Amino acid sequence: MRKVRADLHLHTCLSPCADTQMQATAIVEQAKKMGLDMIGICDHNSAENVTALVKAGARESLAVIPGMEVTSSEEVHILGLFDSETDLMLLQDMVYENLPGENSDEAFGPQYVIDEWDRIIGTNSKLLIGATLLTVEQIVDAIHERGGLAIAPHVDRERFSLIGQLGFIPKGLKLDALEVSTPSAASKKYDYPVICSSDAHFLEDIGRNPSCFMVEETSFHEIGKALRQELGRRVVSN
Amino acid sequence: MKLTELIQKLNLSVRSAKGHLEREITGGYASDLLSDVLANCKEGNIWITLQIHQNIAAVASMKDLVGIILVNGREPEPETIEKAEAENIPVMVSELPTFELVGKLYNLGVSGLEE
Numbered sequence: 001m002r003k004v005r006a007d008l009h010l011h012t013c014l015s016p017c018a019d020t021q022m023q024a025t026a027i028v029e030q031a032k033k034m035g036l037d038m039i040g041i042c043d044h045n046s047a048e049n050v051t052a053l054v055k056a057g058a059r060e061s062l063a064v065i066p067g068m069e070v071t072s073s074e075e076v077h078i079l080g081l082f083d084s085e086t087d088l089m090l091l092q093d094m095v096y097e098n099l100p101g102e103n104s105d106e107a108f109g110p111q112y113v114i115d116e117w118d119r120i121i122g123t124n125s126k127l128l129i130g131a132t133l134l135t136v137e138q139i140v141d142a143i144h145e146r147g148g149l150a151i152a153p154h155v156d157r158e159r160f161s162l163i164g165q166l167g168f169i170p171k172g173l174k175l176d177a178l179e180v181s182t183p184s185a186a187s188k189k190y191d192y193p194v195i196c197s198s199d200a201h202f203l204e205d206i207g208r209n210p211s212c213f214m215v216e217e218t219s220f221h222e223i224g225k226a227l228r229q230e231l232g233r234r235v236v237s238n
Numbered sequence: 239m240k241l242t243e244l245i246q247k248l249n250l251s252v253r254s255a256k257g258h259l260e261r262e263i264t265g266g267y268a269s270d271l272l273s274d275v276l277a278n279c280k281e282g283n284i285w286i287t288l289q290i291h292q293n294i295a296a297v298a299s300m301k302d303l304v305g306i307i308l309v310n311g312r313e314p315e316p317e318t319i320e321k322a323e324a325e326n327i328p329v330m331v332s333e334l335p336t337f338e339l340v341g342k343l344y345n346l347g348v349s350g351l352e353e
Contacts, residue, residue, distance in 0.1 A: 165270075
């Protein structure tokens with residue numbers, strides 16, 4: 001087993017609030033520069049840039065985990081990480097069916113869909129910054145039904161966090177982990193495994209607050225095992 | 239003012255804890271951020287929110303609130319009603335938006351500040 005450095009919560013230029021420089025080759029380059037072995041791509045309520053990043057990562061031997069950051073009706077963010085893009089697209093179908101509104105580039109920012117060479121191949125017109133009609137519990141269940149890992153991100157922040165919006169973690173919520181935005185918050189005691197991520201919206205933030213995992217390889221399944229502490233896999237300190 | 243009086247004057251529909259409407263209201267608080275309610279809402283307050291998640295019942299119980307009024311005709315989730323029944327927390331529904339409802343509460347003498 002070996003120690004891998006991962007930043008599992010990055011945005012791309014598809015998220016209206018992310019910098020337009022958050023494109024495939026630049027993200028991969030910056031991740032490599034920061035010594036990361038693995039990244040997760042989690043745009044707001046959409047996964048349309050995941051394929052570009054998976055392909056760009058493969059060129060540079062950087063593992064890319066497909067994911068999405070879904071906004072619940074309570075305005076709580078929930079990350080879903082998946083083994084395959086196919087599983088993730090099933091979640092995207094459900095999210096799109098439950099996401100009202102249309103984006104305004106001027107108000108919220110552009111939503112570019114790119115390919116693995118950073119060419120703009122389209123724009124997403126949905127209101128990705130908005131909230132879905134799905135509850136926290138429905139989102140967590142939907143992620144699990146599609147084989148994914150459900151993580152409550154930035155629980156140490158007030159905005160859009162599970163604890164900020166709902167006061168505390170609802171009893172019995174089947175989360176696989178919590179994510180914190182600062183290393184100091186990771187030492188707090190929670191009833192769930194804790195990981196660190198940058199939630200980067202700008203290139204310079206990538207890898208700023210990474211997680212380390214003791215695993216066999218850089219794969220979705222190994223991360224799942226580490227969160228469940230199976231077969232010696234585990235989350236380790238930086 | 240007692241909660242029963244408020245229910246009548248504001249035409250609220252009670253969704254839970256119908257046997258616990260006799261308490262005296264000490265003041266009011268309006269917020270949709272539950273962490274904020276935990277930090278700032280006072281015992282005996284009536285809480286106005288649009289959140290319908292079951293955690294509202296737990297927050298109201300922890301802060302010993304008189305009840306929760308949901309605005310814009312929003313209905314509590316079934317789990318919320320269940321939890322509110324168990325915790326004896328009256329959850330009420332108003333058809334009014336927050337701004338209008340809080341204005342009416344204020345005119346009825348319910349204040350957000352401690353006397």
